[in-house]
Amino acid sequence: MTLGEKQRLFVKLSAEFDLWCYAQGYELTDGEAYRTPEQAALNAANGSGISNSLHTKRLARDKNLFIAGVYQTTSEAHRPLGEYWKSLDPLCRWGGDFRKPDGNHYSMEFQGIQ
Numbered sequence: 001m002t003l004g005e006k007q008r009l010f011v012k013l014s015a016e017f018d019l020w021c022y023a024q025g026y027e028l029t030d031g032e033a034y035r036t037p038e039q040a041a042l043n044a045a046n047g048s049g050i051s052n053s054l055h056t057k058r059l060a061r062d063k064n065l066f067i068a069g070v071y072q073t074t075s076e077a078h079r080p081l082g083e084y085w086k087s088l089d090p091l092c093r094w095g096g097d098f099r100k101p102d103g104n105h106y107s108m109e110f111q112g113i114q
């Protein structure tokens with residue numbers, strides 16, 4: 001699958017994900033989606049990210065989660081959403097599984113990068 005094909009699949013799966021979340025009673029707002037390589041390099045330099053982030057490939061997005069109107073700040077709160085996201089495609093990854101958990105991060109693996 002080319003990068004372009006995967007980017008378009010990512011948007012389609014993201015739409016399915018959003019609708020599923022609302023059907024479960026969750027609410028979302030968009031966090032960061034596309035990130036420039038320049039910003040990713042800055043994040044890597046200050047320890048808040050990696051330079052080859054999938055955000056720079058349009059294959060990751062951060063979603064802010066609200067339950068009963070309350071913004072959720074823990075990775076654990078995202079777990080049911082993360083499990084659902086991973087069920088959509090074998091390449092779907094959830095940031096809550098990372099060594100340094102990042103629960104609002106939903107991505108698709110590309111060339112071994114998660």
Ligand SMILES: [Zn+2]
Nearest residue numbers: 060061062105
């Ligand atoms: Zn992210």
